[in-house]
Amino acid sequence: MKSTAPEESEDLDTAVYSFPAIRGMQAGREYYSAMVQLKLIPTIFRFNESEVPPQIRSQRVLNQARIPEIANYIVNNPRDYVFSSISASISDGRVKFIPIDSKNHASKLGKLVIPMEAKVLINDGQHRRAAIEVALDDRPELGNETISVVFFIDAGLKRSQQMFSDLNRHAVRPTKSISILYDSRETFAQSVREMSNILLIFKDLTELEKTSISNRSRKMFTLSTIYQATAALLGKKTKVKKITHEEEKLAHEYWNEVAKNIPEWQLLIRGDVASSSLRSDFIHAHGIALHALGVAGHDLIQEYPDSWKEQLKELHSVDWSRSNSEIWEGRAMVNGRILKNQMNLALTTNYLKQKLKIPLKPDEAKIEKRFMKQYPGSVQ
Template sequence: MVQKKLTQDFTISFPSIKGIQSNKEYYVTMCPLKLLQTIFPKDTKDLPPELRAQRELNKNRVLPIKKYILENQDNYIFSSIAASIDREVDFETYGEDPIGRKIGTLCVPMDSNFVINDGQHRLAAIREALIEDPSIENETISVVFFIDAGLKNSQQMFADLNRYAVHPTKSLSILYDHRDPTARLATELATEVVVFKGMTEKAKSSISNRSRKLFTLSGIYQATKRFLQKKEGDEISEEEKELAIDFWNTVGKNMPDWIMAVNKKVTTSELRSDYIHAHGIALQALAIAGNSLIKKYPAAWKRSLTKIKQIDWSRENAILWEGRAMIGGSLNKSQKNVTLTANYIKTILDLPLDPNEEQVEASYVKGQNDFR
């Protein structure tokens, strides 16, 4: 009995705000990053799923979050961690008035178990970031504590917290991302390039049949990354930015159907229905070919690029596009099909294929011959 009382007398205290959800109390506190390492279990990977309250930690997700913290220490931001406490707690209020009764100190028994309901990857990344830079240990993150004496409730919390979670579309993420130089450039291209201006869907990563848009911001982003051969986060020089604007404007001048869409002489839905060039696969393929073209003809690439006017982009041209950009009459956006489409454009531009492109092309030709 004495030991039990001693255990209960030792507590961890958090300044907190009390709230009510579904007739149950919960508490919001600001927790120092260094304390997260102490109160939350480090690893539950050896437990079977039915005995955990979270999905298994995906280490591939942790590294980018850690990098984000360390590279943006002046302006990183995190949403709250949600966690459960498996013991009864005391809440000592700061006053008796309506506001004072909601603000106080949450006292949690020292032998309590803290279970993460949402935020385990943020927690793991914070742990790793603290190892590399302990100076952030006194910064805080908001934690929402629920009182839960049973694992079933914690598992249900995880299911409920993720049930209606919807990630923003790729296009919207690019539009709002001011850190990634390629994202900033893609947004600028959408307003600076004649055929992109007013024709770019910036909120969605797909285009509805009724939309007047012809391109998606995510499609422009991916294609421009390929054109400049950049990885996410890579810096982009002013010269590279100007080259990208110049390239896409030149491509647009040599795509009569795009110009007709800009001038409202043809509907974008018709182009999407009938032509390969109205889809992201064409943007990426043009970007790949364009990169090679500028490397080979740095002073004369614009003149050479006029040859793309020769291309019959019609989906009815099945002899050309079936197996290259389409599978069974439907567009296929796989890496293989992007490469095959780029290969054809490079052939039109009298450009050699690199070894990987030659291998993909040889496999395609063999498959076509076998089919015949």
């Protein structure tokens, strides 16, 4: 049974949509899980709430920036995209469920009939709906594919608002690390995973699931930090990242060379010191340092394409000790606590670039000048 275009219904005396559906019961209310063709999604969910005040809406306003990303995901992966169900409320009491077995009115399998004039409001999935509409402009052949829609009979605005709250309250986005771990589509993510299993500074020392590391953990860096740092090293800023064999080789060489020039990392590799001990005492045992080394490394290789390995020996002159507040306070630390925001990352990178004899760019020089005014006792 396929979802259908509008048809006439004698019972409802109006044009209707009809969908194959399963009837269920939740919190004492009937709901219906239906298979809806993608080409019908923009038509059915046609009501725009963006002009309605928040207190009388049942949904948040669309974040337009998210739509192209989701649409491109469908368009670029027509054979293996996947979408979870859309949840919606129908504000029309004339909705009918017709059991497939006319002799068994309690049957859970059947056809859901919705008046075409009914108002259907999305409780969860408005960005998917908008992205589907955009994707169909590029790939109209996807219109006959289906997405599951869970239809609830609307019990008023208050109930719809509560449904939105309940559906999103317990939704937890996966961590960046675990998204990278499970991503089989992005070749860059695959390369970073492989690197974390091969390079001695990362092998068995990478937190694969979380984006932070507990004080007692034996892990050194998170997978997401290695990903960010390597992306910075290779100058990759787009969301969909690919990697060439030459780039992969360069990343391996760079991180191996960095590890050779940080003595405490060598101790860690040999098992002579614990990661937790390094985190307590050194800046280089935190994600901000790895990310800054990636950013600085990109400019290092451009500035010294034939001798960057030799330049990395200057890392021996860096005092990475957290106790050296003259260097790190205001850069990687605030009141003795490690922070990693964009400004801290930029200031930490600036310091490393100066130690590696890499000229600061004009915007970096401005940041450095402001910092030295704020922290006149700091060491450059």
